[in-house]
Structures are given as C-alpha cells and as structure tokens.
Amino acid sequence: MTAVKINNVVKTYGKKKEVTALSDISFSVSKGELFGIIGPDGAGKTSLFRILTTLLLADKGGATVDGFDIVKDYKAIRQRVGYMPGRFSLYQDLSVKENLDFFATIFNTSVEENYELIKDIYSQIEPFKDRKAGKLSGGMKQKLALSCALIHSPSVLFLDEPTTGVDAVSRKEFWEMLKRLKEQGITILVSTPYMDEASMCDRVALIQSGRILSINTPKGIVETFGKKLLAVKSNDMLRLLHDLKQCEEVQDAYPFGEYHHAVMKSDGRQELNNYLLKKGYGFELRETEANIEDCFMQLMKE
Amino acid sequence: MVNEKVILVENLTKKFEDFTAVDHISFDVHKGEIFGFLGANGAGKTTAMRMLSGLSMPTSGKAMVAGFDVYRENEKIKRNIGYMSQKFSLYEDLTVRENIRFYAGIYGKSSHFIKEKTELVLDELHLTAEGDKLVKSLPLGWKQKLAFSVAIFHEPRIVFLDEPTGGVDPVTRREFWHMIYEAAASGITVFVTTHYMDEAEYCDRVSIMVDGRIDALDTPQQLKKTFAAISMDEVFLKLARKATRAGD
Numbered sequence: 001m002t003a004v005k006i007n008n009v010v011k012t013y014g015k016k017k018e019v020t021a022l023s024d025i026s027f028s029v030s031k032g033e034l035f036g037i038i039g040p041d042g043a044g045k046t047s048l049f050r051i052l053t054t055l056l057l058a059d060k061g062g063a064t065v066d067g068f069d070i071v072k073d074y075k076a077i078r079q080r081v082g083y084m085p086g087r088f089s090l091y092q093d094l095s096v097k098e099n100l101d102f103f104a105t106i107f108n109t110s111v112e113e114n115y116e117l118i119k120d121i122y123s124q125i126e127p128f129k130d131r132k133a134g135k136l137s138g139g140m141k142q143k144l145a146l147s148c149a150l151i152h153s154p155s156v157l158f159l160d161e162p163t164t165g166v167d168a169v170s171r172k173e174f175w176e177m178l179k180r181l182k183e184q185g186i187t188i189l190v191s192t193p194y195m196d197e198a199s200m201c202d203r204v205a206l207i208q209s210g211r212i213l214s215i216n217t218p219k220g221i222v223e224t225f226g227k228k229l230l231a232v233k234s235n236d237m238l239r240l241l242h243d244l245k246q247c248e249e250v251q252d253a254y255p256f257g258e259y260h261h262a263v264m265k266s267d268g269r270q271e272l273n274n275y276l277l278k279k280g281y282g283f284e285l286r287e288t289e290a291n292i293e294d295c296f297m298q299l300m301k302e
Numbered sequence: 303m304v305n306e307k308v309i310l311v312e313n314l315t316k317k318f319e320d321f322t323a324v325d326h327i328s329f330d331v332h333k334g335e336i337f338g339f340l341g342a343n344g345a346g347k348t349t350a351m352r353m354l355s356g357l358s359m360p361t362s363g364k365a366m367v368a369g370f371d372v373y374r375e376n377e378k379i380k381r382n383i384g385y386m387s388q389k390f391s392l393y394e395d396l397t398v399r400e401n402i403r404f405y406a407g408i409y410g411k412s413s414h415f416i417k418e419k420t421e422l423v424l425d426e427l428h429l430t431a432e433g434d435k436l437v438k439s440l441p442l443g444w445k446q447k448l449a450f451s452v453a454i455f456h457e458p459r460i461v462f463l464d465e466p467t468g469g470v471d472p473v474t475r476r477e478f479w480h481m482i483y484e485a486a487a488s489g490i491t492v493f494v495t496t497h498y499m500d501e502a503e504y505c506d507r508v509s510i511m512v513d514g515r516i517d518a519l520d521t522p523q524q525l526k527k528t529f530a531a532i533s534m535d536e537v538f539l540k541l542a543r544k545a546t547r548a549g550d
Contacts, residue, residue, distance in 0.1 A: 040471035042442045138343050165388075165468060167342040167497055168535060169542040193469045194498075208471065238483055254476050257500035257533065258522070293472050300473055 001031040002064075003156050003187035004052065009061035011047050011210075017059070021047040023210045024061070029189060029203075034182045036201035037191040038292070044210040045191035046086060049160045052189070053083045066155050079107070082154035084145050086161040092134030096125055096144055099133050100151060107152030114153050117184065121177055122147045139170050146177070150186075157181070159190040163197065175200045195293040206296055213299035218292060225290035225298060227251065228267055231259035232276070234283040240276075247275050254297065261294060306333040307366075308460055308491045309354065314363035316349050323349040325514035326363065331460075336482060336492045338502050338522075341511030342542040347495055348464070350511070354493070355462055356380045368459040381409065384453035384490075387464035391449035394438035398429060401437055402452055409456035423451045443474030447481060454485055461485065463494040467501065479504055499535035510538060513547045 011022040022044045029035045037045050050056035052065055054074035062069065068076045090099045100122070104111050115122075125143050128136065133144060142162060149157060159178075163171045175197065182188055190201070198204045198218045206213040206221070214221055234240045241260050244253035249268035253260055262272065269287065276283050290298075309331035316324040324346045331337045341347045352358035354367050356376030365372040368382040392401045399420060406416045424430045427447055437445060446466060454461050463482075467475045479501065486492050494505065502508050502522060509519040518525055518541055522534055531537045 040442065040474075041469035043471075165343075165465070165497065167542065168499060168538050169342055169545075171497075172539070195472060254473075255479065255504060257503040297472050300471065 002028050002067075003031045003033065004029040004035075004063065004065050004189065006048075006052070006063040007061050009048070009051060009058045009063060011044070011051065011056070011058050020210050022051075022058075025210075025212060026061075027205055027212065027215050029187060031187055032182065032185050034178060034188045034190070034200070034202045036198055036204040037189065037207055038193075038195060038198055038204050038296075039191075039207035040193050042209070043207045045207060046160055048207075049083070049158050049189070049191065053081055053158055054078060055083075079152075080155045082149035082152070082157040084149040084157075084159045084162060086164065088141050088145060090133045090141075090145055090148060093132060095130050095132055096136070097129040099144060100147055103148040104151045109152055111151065114151055117153055118147045118150050120180055121150075138166065142166070142170075142174065150181075154186065156187045156189070159188065161191050161193065163192055163194060171197070195291075195296055198292040204292075206292075206299060208296075208300055213296065221292060221295050222290055225295050227290075227298075228264040228269065229288050229290050229294060230262045230264060230269060230272060230285055231256070231288040232262055232272075232283055232285045233259045234281055236281065239281075240283065243276065243279055244272075247272060249275070252298075252301070256294075259288075261288070263294075263298070307331065308333050308368055309337075309493070310364070310366040311354070312364040314350070314353060314365050315361050316346075316353060316358065317361045322514055324353070324360075327511070327514075327516045329509060329516060329519055331491055331493065333459075333491055334486050334489050335507065336486050336494065336505045338505030338508035339493060339495045339511070340502060340508055340538060341495075342545050344547055345511040345542075345545065346514040347511055351462055351464065351493075351495070354379075355383055355385060382459050384456065384458040384461035385464075386449050386453035386461070386466055388446075388466060388468040391445060392437045392452065395436060397434050397436055398424070398440070398448060399433045401448070402455060405452050406455050411456055419455065423455065427451060443470055443477075446470055446474070447478060450478065450481055450485075454490055458490065460491040460493060463492065465495055465497065467496065467498060475501075499533065499538055502534040502538070508534070510541050512541055512545050517541050517544075 005028045007026050009022055009025045013019040013021055039045055051058050052063055052070060054070050054077050065077050066080055070077060100111055121143050125140050163174055178188060201218060203217050205215045232240060241253060244250050244260055244262050249265055249271045250262045251265045252263040273285055307330045312328050313326045314324060315326050327350060339347055353360050353372060354365060356372060356379035360372060367379045370378045402420050403416055424433050467478055482492055507521050508525060509516050525537050529537045529540050531540060
C-alpha cells in the first residue's frame with residue numbers, strides 16, 4: 001500500500017524561474033513507513049513538504065497522499081495529514097492546553113477522543129498545560145507542536161526538520177518518540193540535515209540542490225559505497241590530510257571525527273601504509289565501513 | 303602553541319532572578335586554541351558566550367577576554383573579538399563587497415586596509431567573480447564561509463562561533479573547519495559551539511556544560527579515556543543525560 005506517491009515534481013522560484021528548488025523528483029512511501037528526507041539547507045526539503053501538504057503548488061508533476069490528488073483533493077488531504085513546520089507555528093499567546101484544544105476543535109474532534117495517540121508525548125508537557133506556548137523551552141515546544149500535529153489522528157505525518165538545532169540527547173529522545181508513533185501505524189515523512197539520523201529510518205532519500213541522490217534503506221545506501229575506505233590518524237592531523245590528498249592511491253580524503261577517511265581508488269591499503277611510513281611519523285591505519293555521510297559526499301561529488 | 307591566556311574565567315555566574323543560568327564556571331583558553339564549548343539546549347552556553355563577548359553583565363565572578371575585564375571594559379572586548387552564528391550572518395540585500403566594507407568599517411578599519419584585504423579574502427574564497435553579487439544569490443555553504451571571513455576580517459584576537467555549521471552540507475562543513483584551522487594557525491583563538499559531535503573531535507580542548515556548570519573540560523582524547531567512551535558522542539550523552547534542567 002502506498003501512502004505517498006510523487007511523480008516528476010518540479011518547483012522553481014523567482015520571476016524568471018531562475019531558482020530551481022526541486023527538479024524532477026519522483027518516489028513513493030509505503031503505508032506505515034518511517035521515511036527520512038536527508039539533505040542540507042537549501043536542498044528542497046521544505047518545498048517538497050509544502051507541496052505534499054497542499055500549501056504550495058508544483059510547477060510540473062503531481063503527487064498523491066493517501067490516494068488523494070494534491071491539487072484536486074486538497075481538502076481531503078488537509079483532513080488526514082499532520083504537518084509540523086520547521087519554524088514553531090503555534091499560538092504563542094495561548095496556553096499549552098488552549099493550543100491543543102484549538103487544533104482538536106478545528107478538526108472536529110476533542111483531546112479526549114484521541115488522547116491515547118498523544119499520551120506518550122503530551123504527558124511530558126501536561127504538568128505545564130496552563131503555561132503560554134511562547135514561554136516553553138525548545139524541547140517542550142517541539143513536543144507540543146507534535147501533539148497538535150497528531151490530535152486529529154492523521155494517517156500521514158510530515159515533520160519538517162524537527163531536530164534542527166536540538167542537542168544530541170534530545171534528538172535521540174525525539175527519534176524514540178517517532179519509533180513509538182510508527183508502531184501505531186502512522187506513516188511518517190521526516191526531513192533532517194543530520195546524516196547520522198538516517199539509521200533511525202526504514203528508508204531514506206538523500207537530497208541535494210533539488211535532486212535526489214539516492215533512495216534506499218540506510219543499509220542499502222551504505223552497501224552501494226563500493227570503494228575501500230580507510231580510517232587514518234596521527235599526531236599531526238592537518239599534515240596527514242595534506243599527505244593523504246597527495247597519495248596516488250587515494251581518490252578522496254577528508255576529516256571524519258577522530259580520524260581522516262581515505263577513499264581508495266582500488267585496494268591500495270599496503271601502498272598507503274608504505275607511503276605514510278616514508279613520511280616518517282607515527283600513524284594508525286585501519287579499514288572502516290562507510291556510513292551515510294561518506295555516501296552523501298561521494299554522491300555529491302559524482 | 304604560545305601559552306598566553308586570552309580568555310580567563312573564574313567562578314563566572316549569571317542569575318536571572320532566582321534562576322542561575324551560569325553557575326560558577328572557571329576555565330582558561332590559550333592563544334590560537336580551538337576551544338569547543340558544548341552542552342545540551344538550556345545548559346547555559348548562550349548566556350556564558352554573551353558575557354564573554356561583552357553583551358551581558360555577569361552577576362558575580364571574574365572574566366578577562368583579550369586582556370579586558372568584562373565588567374569595566376566590555377566595549378573594548380567587542381572591538382577585539384569577532385562573532386558569527388548560524389542565524390545572523392550577513393545582509394542579504396548587500397553585495398559581497400558591500401558586506402565586507404560595512405563590517406570592516408564598523409570595526410574602524412581604514413579604506414586602504416579594507417580594499418587590499420577584500421581582494422585577498424575573495425581570492426581565497428574563490429569568490430572574486432561574485433564580489434558584486436547580492437549575498438542572497440549565494441548558496442548557503444558559500445554564505446557561511448563568507449560570514450566566517452567577515453567575522454575575522456578585522457583580525458580579532460578571538461572569534462566566537464555559535465553553531466556555525468548548522469544545516470550545512472558535509473563537504474562544505476569540512477571546508478569550513480579547514481578555514482577554522484587556518485585561522486587558529488594564524489593566531490586567532492577560536493571559541494566554537496556545535497551540535498555535531500564529530501566536530502568536537504576537531505577541537506584542541508572541549509568543555510561540556512550541564513545545568514549551568516562545566517562538568518568536563520579536556521582534550522577530546524582525554525575525555526574519551528576519562529568517560530570510557532569510544533566517541534565524543536558517547537561522552538556527551540553520558541554527561542548530558544544527567545541534566546535536570548529542561549531545554550531552552
């Protein structure tokens with residue numbers, strides 16, 4: 001069963017259509033899937049979400065959400081999707097409870113009716129239910145926004161960069177909440193600029209400059225890397241990086257946390273080892289597996 | 303590395319009514335050091351940075367920044383530091399050159415200095431051809447790199463970077479760090495916050511704030527040893543999970 005189907009969507013901005021936000025995007029998301037759209041700022045993530053939630057018209061192409069056409073059936077789609085925009089968009093002057101009641105009422109339902117669905121998330125902010133939304137901490141705002149996006153029991157949930165600017169601990173907690181939501185059968189599309197969050201998704205689309213670089217399971221993406229990858233470190237990382245870039249056998253080298261990663265043209269491990277030995281400084285070299293960020297950079301440079 | 307201390311903090315504290323945002327923090331930063339300033343949302347990083355950059359008066363404690371006292375000489379501090387954040391960087395409706403001239407002018411640099419250095423900076427960024435284009439026409443990655451060059455254009459002693467690489471693609475993020483290394487090598491002290499834990503590994507030393515206090519401060523290597531962790535991500539999680547305070 002398909003929850004979202006996107007066919008050749010094109011979106012441009014500007015008087016002369018000089019800015020291409022999305023160029024010929026197509027993919028499908030199955031019912032109940034937790035699908036990640038991963039890419040940096042300006043990749044086109046928000047444009048895509050706004051088109052799918054019927055808030056923006058595409059220049060070309062089409063899409064269906066839950067079987068409904070995003071142009072013809074926009075009213076039906078608005079009834080059945082939940083959307084959490086990247087920027088906090090609730091009423092700052094209303095209390096936590098008032099915001100939630102407001103969204104429930106708009107969708108002809110009540111907080112009581114769907115309490116089970118939001119309980120896991122809302123119970124964490126319920127002690128502050130009389131506080132004005134504008135006075136909440138960042139983490140609490142995020143939980144309230146998610147509760148409001150869920151209160152009408154949507155079949156598809158669109159979350160636009162819910163974890164941007166959020167610290168590593170809160171990000172992990174947020175993804176745990178999403179996993180529990182997924183277990184309730186909701187299809188979730190979530191965008192993020194953090195590559196390490198890919199592993200939390202069933203499938204991901206890597207997106208850059210309005211183009212899809214790859215769509216696959218996180219494991220599937222990593223498996224397509226197809227090159228030998230070595231992790232190297234030494235006491236002088238700056239010099240090491242320079243030397244790696246000069247080495248014949250190395251196709252690409254870049255910092256990667258504690259190590260530098262060297263993408264090898266072919267096998268070349270022994271050759272690189274000998275090359276570095278000649279440089280006369282201590283180093284540590286080992287084979288490593290590519291992760292999503294390695295793959296993203298490889299795809300970007302293709 | 304010269305062992306000259308350019309930031310000296312002792313029991314620095316900031317209270318907002320009965321809430322202690324920053325709670326007796328103490329640390330030093332050396333000249334040319336890349337100092338990572340980490341912490342969960344709401345741990346007090348922004349408040350501490352505002353005090354160190356002369357924008358907010360401490361409640362108590364001592365702090366010297368670039369040789370100036372944060373209580374009495376905060377205007378001098380502002381003139382001797384650079385600042386850049388992910389949110390506020392450049393004027394979108396000014397051209398690249400206009401932005402540079404504007405910022406350098408604010409710091410009182412001579413037209414001669416501005417003219418010569420502008421060409422140098424544009425050349426290094428490979429932006430010479432885009433010099434007269436509006437900043438809003440540049441891709442985000444270029445804007446962030448330009449914003450960093452602008453923040454250190456007046457050759458400050460310290461540059462404060464508040465999540466400078468948020469939302470930036472992985473290739474540009476690494477180019478940005480290369481610029482940080484070069485700035486540090488030229489003697490500029492770099493004080494940086496980030497949510498990317500791999501970037502914590504690129505710092506000479508890292509401090510981690512929890513509930514207004516500095517709970518750990520060391521080289522990334524030593525921190526991993528102390529907390530028996532394989533990565534800085536793990537160190538951060540171990541420390542930040544102890545927090546009792548809600549995020550900002």
